[in-house]
Amino acid sequence: MICSHLLIPAILIALIACAPVTPHTLTVFASASLTDAFNEIGQDFEASHPDVAVIFNFGNSQTLRTQIEQGAIADVFASANQMEMDALTKSGLVTEDVARVFVTNQLVVILPANNPANIQGMADLIHAGMKIVLVTEEGPAGKYARQALENLNALYGVDFKDRVLANVVSNEENAKLVVAKVQLGEADAGIVYISDAIAAPELKTIQIAAEHNVIAKYYIAMLNNAPNPEPAAEFVAYVLSPGGQAILKKWGFTPITP
C-alpha cells in the first residue's frame, strides 16, 4: 500500500509529460450538473474548431471555485450559481460584468423506478424512516433544495423542512451522486435539478410547483488568466448561441430568452 502511494504520482507525472500536444487545449471548469450537455457541446465545438481540444473538469461549483482560487489553470468557468462567480469576480480572476447567465435550472424530487417507499407526493417525504439523499449544504443544488423545502413550509406546515431534513441519510458531494444512490435503489428519494433527472429517464419524478421551486441561474465566464483567451471566448459564445442553447434544452435546462 505504501509503495503504491509513492508509485502512482510518479507514473502520473510521466503520463502528463508524455501527453501529445495539440495547438490549443481549452480547459473548461463546469458544474457537474452540466456534464452531459457540455460533453455534447464540447464535441460540437471541437468539430467546428479542429485545432482545439476541449477538456472538462466537472465538479461541485464550490470545489471548482476553490481549485481556481488555489491556482488551477482554466480557460472557462461555468458555475451553477452566482455566488461562486461573484467570488471569482471579487478576487479579480474574472473581469467585472463579463459573467453571463446562460441557462436556468429547477429542482425536482426523484424516486427509484419501483418507488419502494410508495411516495405519492411531497407530503410523504416527512414519514418516519424515509431515506432521503441531498447534495451537501455547501453545494448549490443542496442549498437550493433546502431553500425549496423552506418554501414548501407554507404548504405543508412550519416544520416540514426540518422533518424532511431529519430523514436525510446522506449529503452527497454533487447531484450526480444523489441520482446514483436513487438509481441503485438505496435511497427512497432525492432532490436534484431537472437536468439531472432527465439524464436518468427510468426514475420517477415529483414536480415542485413553480411558486415554491428555486430557479438556479447558471453563470459562464472566461477567466482573466485563461491560457487560450481566443478559443475560450468562442466557446462561451457557442454556449450562448442557438445551437448551444438547443443542446442545453435537450438535457433539461431552461434556455435564457434572448
Next chain:
Amino acid sequence: MSLLRRFQHHMTTNSQSNWLFVLPGLVLVALLGLPLVALIWRAAGMDFFSFALAPNALSALRLSLLTSGLSVLLAIATGTPLAYILARWKFRGKTALELLIDLPVVLPPSAAGLSLLIAFGRKGVFGRELTALGISLPFTTAAVILAQTFVSAPLYVRSARIGFAAIDPQLEEAAYTEGANEWQVFRHVMSPLAGRALLSGAILTWTRALGEFGATILFAGNLQGKTQTMPLAIYLGLEHSLGVALALSLMLVTSSLVLLAVLRRLDKEPH
C-alpha cells in the same frame, strides 16, 4: 557517524557518479516531502485549535476513532484465525483464497465501495436476505466499519500469516508432544511468538482504516456524526471551511507518521 557526515564522506570520496543517484532521488523526496511541509506551514499560520475543535471536526474525529478502532478489532478477531489457517494448513484452493484476500489492497477504494453497495445494499445481491433479518447497511456507521475492514483487514492477515509461518515448526511439535491441543498450541505457543507480527499488522490496518475514503463515501454516504469520518470531512469540508480541512489533514498526517514510526521500531527491535 552521523548521517550528514556519512553523506559528506560518500560525496567526497566518489563525488562524480554519486550525483547520478542523489539528484533524481531528491526530486522524489521533494515531491513526497514538500506537500507535508506546505501542510504544516499553512496549519501553523492559522488558529489550529479553533478549527480542530470545531463541532464538525470533533464529530469526525470521534467517529474516525470509533470506526477505525472497531475495524481493527474486527480484523484481529476474524483475521487472526484466517492467517493461522493460511500459514499452517495445506488445502485445495488456498492460492485462490490468498489472492482474494490480497485483492482489496490493490483495488481502487471506489470500486471496493461500489462492490460493497451492490452486494450488501438494500437492493444489492444479498440485500433481500439482510432486509429479511432487519438489517439495512447503507448510510449507517456499521457500513463505515465494513468499508474500512474491507480495505484494511487484508494488511493484518498478510502480516499475521507471515508471523505464523516464520515460527520454528519444532516448537509447535514439542507442544503437541507435551499433549497440547490445537487451541492450546495457538494460545500459548504461536500467538506469543507471532505477537510482534500481529501488532504491526494491527497498526498497519489501523492507519489504512483511518485514511479510508472512497469505499466509505460510496457505501456509507456522508452524514455528520454518523458516517462522515475525517477523510470525508476533509474532502467535503474544503467547501465549508479550508481551516477545518487543514486541521484534520494535519491530525491524520501526524497520527500516520507516529504509527509508521512505531511500526519501524517494532520491525527493528531484536527478537
